[in-house]
Amino acid sequence: RVLKQGYLVARVGTKGLIFLPADLKRDFGLHEKDIIEVLLLGYHKFDELVSEKGKKLLSKVQASGKWIEVKQGELIPEDKIMRHFTYVFV
Numbered sequence: 043r044v045l046k047q048g049y050l051v052a053r054v055g056t057k058g059l060i061f062l063p064a065d066l067k068r069d070f071g072l073h074e075k076d077i078i079e080v081l082l083l084g085y086h087k088f089d090e091l092v093s094e095k096g097k098k099l100l101s102k103v104q105a106s107g108k109w110i111e112v113k114q115g116e117l118i119p120e121d122k123i124m125r126h127f128t129y130v131f132v
Contacts, residue, residue: 046070049118050109054085066109083118 048070052060060080062072072078112118 044114047112047114048109049112063109069111 048066050063050066052062054060066072
């Protein structure tokens with residue numbers, strides 16, 4: 043049963059931890075140790091982020107900086123800025 047869905051740009055830590063924005067956790071009622079399902083839509087390696095291309099990408103990602111709620115039946119947005127670091131969680 044899907045309770046809520048969201049779409050965001052996120053960073054994955056070295057141990058696979060995903061850091062969620064505080065306002066997203068608040069709005070979705072998430073608490074520490076809650077289990078969420080994550081679908082990875084795209085990624086970039088850190089080495090690629092230190093290149094000129096990576097700096098531009100990181101700037102765009104930080105500028106977009108938020109997340110959106112995806113309602114039941116809606117399609118995941120096609121956002122060129124977000125497509126490199128995108129995760130869907132339920």
